[in-house]
Amino acid sequence: MLTIEDLRLQYPNGTLAIDSISLHLKAGEFVAVVGPSGCGKSTLLRAAAGLLQPTSGTISRKTDDVGFVFQDPTLLPWRSVLRNVELVAELRGVSKADRRGMALAALEKVGLAEVAKHKPRTLSGGMRMRVSLARTLATQPSLMLFDEPFSAVDELTRGRLCDDLMALFAAEHFAGLLVTHSIAEAVYLGGRVLVMSGRPGRLLGEIEVPLDYPRKPSIRFDPAFAELTSRVYALLEGS
Amino acid sequence: MKRLFPASVVFAIVIGIWYLASTVFVDEGLRFLLPTPDAVVRTAFLNQSNLEELLAGLALSARVALTGLVLATVIGLVWAIVMSQARWLEHSLYPYAVMLQTVPILALVPLIGYWFGFGFSSRVLTCVLIALFPIVANTLFGLRSVDPALRDLFALHGAGRLTLLVKLQLPAALPAILTGLRISAGAAVIGAVVGDFFFQQGQAGIGNLIYIYPRRLQSEMLFGAVILASLLGLAVFWLFGFVARLATGWHESQLNPQPTGGTK
Numbered sequence: 001m002l003t004i005e006d007l008r009l010q011y012p013n014g015t016l017a018i019d020s021i022s023l024h025l026k027a028g029e030f031v032a033v034v035g036p037s038g039c040g041k042s043t044l045l046r047a048a049a050g051l052l053q054p055t056s057g058t059i060s061r062k063t064d065d066v067g068f069v070f071q072d073p074t075l076l077p078w079r080s081v082l083r084n085v086e087l088v089a090e091l092r093g094v095s096k097a098d099r100r101g102m103a104l105a106a107l108e109k110v111g112l113a114e115v116a117k118h119k120p121r122t123l124s125g126g127m128r129m130r131v132s133l134a135r136t137l138a139t140q141p142s143l144m145l146f147d148e149p150f151s152a153v154d155e156l157t158r159g160r161l162c163d164d165l166m167a168l169f170a171a172e173h174f175a176g177l178l179v180t181h182s183i184a185e186a187v188y189l190g191g192r193v194l195v196m197s198g199r200p201g202r203l204l205g206e207i208e209v210p211l212d213y214p215r216k217p218s219i220r221f222d223p224a225f226a227e228l229t230s231r232v233y234a235l236l237e238g239s
Numbered sequence: 240m241k242r243l244f245p246a247s248v249v250f251a252i253v254i255g256i257w258y259l260a261s262t263v264f265v266d267e268g269l270r271f272l273l274p275t276p277d278a279v280v281r282t283a284f285l286n287q288s289n290l291e292e293l294l295a296g297l298a299l300s301a302r303v304a305l306t307g308l309v310l311a312t313v314i315g316l317v318w319a320i321v322m323s324q325a326r327w328l329e330h331s332l333y334p335y336a337v338m339l340q341t342v343p344i345l346a347l348v349p350l351i352g353y354w355f356g357f358g359f360s361s362r363v364l365t366c367v368l369i370a371l372f373p374i375v376a377n378t379l380f381g382l383r384s385v386d387p388a389l390r391d392l393f394a395l396h397g398a399g400r401l402t403l404l405v406k407l408q409l410p411a412a413l414p415a416i417l418t419g420l421r422i423s424a425g426a427a428v429i430g431a432v433v434g435d436f437f438f439q440q441g442q443a444g445i446g447n448l449i450y451i452y453p454r455r456l457q458s459e460m461l462f463g464a465v466i467l468a469s470l471l472g473l474a475v476f477w478l479f480g481f482v483a484r485l486a487t488g489w490h491e492s493q494l495n496p497q498p499t500g501g502t503k
Contacts, residue, residue, distance in 0.1 A: 050395070070391070070392070074386060074392055076410070078410050078489045087392075090406075091396035091397065091402065092397070121489060
């Protein structure tokens with residue numbers, strides 16, 4: 001679904017953000033990338049989406065149907081929740097009737113159909129993030145990119161949103177690439193966890209997560225889960 | 240009511256000080272320098288023919304200010320939108336917007352008179368020149384201040400410049416545009432009064448009257464004209480504040496309601 005080979009990305013000011021990263025994401029696979037702040041995780045994701053051009057290396061996607069979930073909900077405050085969820089379909093030229101149906105279905109999936117007519121400012125942070133998820137899900141993209149999507153909410157909400165994302169992944173079967181600085185989040189959601197070094201970002205290693213999907217929230221307290229997070233932590237510390 | 244009360248108290252204090260100053264500190268023979276508030280009201284507002292003269296002048300100035308404001312808004316929006324499309328366009332055009340703001344309007348008056356005559360058109364042009372910059376500057380600021388992540392979202396899904404402008408930049412810039420419009424509306428009233436001073440052909444505006452009354456030692460009428468001109472400025476400022484509240488109720492600068500639910 002997504003193949004990145006020997007990606008190197010340098011900003012115009014000379015900062016080398018990413019140095020030689022390769023990864024392959026298969027259809028229906030969920031991969032998490034974890035690394036310290038400023039290691040180029042978001043840059044990697046923006047390049048994968050086509051928002052940044054690589055300095056060298058190649059990025060190939062098998063689909064143009066890419067969904068991107070940002071760090072913040074990035075909703076249009078002048079639009080209702082429903083019209084926000086319609087936005088991606090609208091930009092892609094989907095007819096009004098069709099996109100309304102898509103948006104309502106997506107809001108049902110994230111459990112927010114009852115606030116469809118509300119303005120985003122009347123919602124809590126967690127609800128806004130769900131609306132953002134619904135907006136991305138509405139067009140049912142086959143590749144979803146997540147840029148630390150839950151970093152702006154409190155710990156409890158973050159855990160619940162992770163559970164929601166797990167349920168959505170199990171139901172929708174999209175390919176997902178998540179960047180995060182939370183080791184627990186990466187292990188909980190990822191089938192594989194890729195560990196990045198500090199700037200310039202390089203891949204330090206990859207850890208398989210042999211836990212079956214869909215994973216239950218309680219798996220976080222499983223000794224196997226703890227062992228996997230320890231391994232990721234050790235790899236990060238080694239950097 | 241809560242908001243009107245402090246303003247009413249200040250109003251009462253100002254009237255009291257005015258009354259005191261004109262009756263205690265100004266000699267009766269020199270009362271024309273500062274007529275009492277009640278004399279102003281009697282002469283300027285309760286005398287039918289005087290009031291009609293003032294209102295006719297005010298109506299003309301309001302028409303000049305409104306025409307100038309509409310033109311300044313259209314020109315200012317287009318100017319800012321063009322500049323927002325590329326940095327080189329901004330660098331090419333912005334210095335001229337700044338120049339418009341900084342050049343003394345008095346220096347342009349003779350030229351405006353030569354080119355456009357000394358009547359309505361020149362008064363409107365004076366308004367446009369005075370009202371243009373706040374709209375240009377605020378609109379450009381608003382268009383440039385869009386969340387980069389939202390720009391990315393639009394770019395990711397293939398939105399062109401027009402879609403980006405209509406569906407993202409202009410709505411996001413609306414609070415800034417309306418702030419600029421509010422400042423420009425007040426400036427347009429000043430422009431209309433200033434224009435009256437220099438372009439006196441045709442029907443007299445409120446500025447013409449302000450120019451004429453002191454020369455006839457009609458102090459009460461002068462104060463009446465100044466009060467009406469100030470009220471016009473206040474009225475347009477309030478009007479655009481009201482429009483801003485209606486149009487940008489979603490913006491943080493407006494209401495701050497409680498969330499409807501928990502984190503779920």
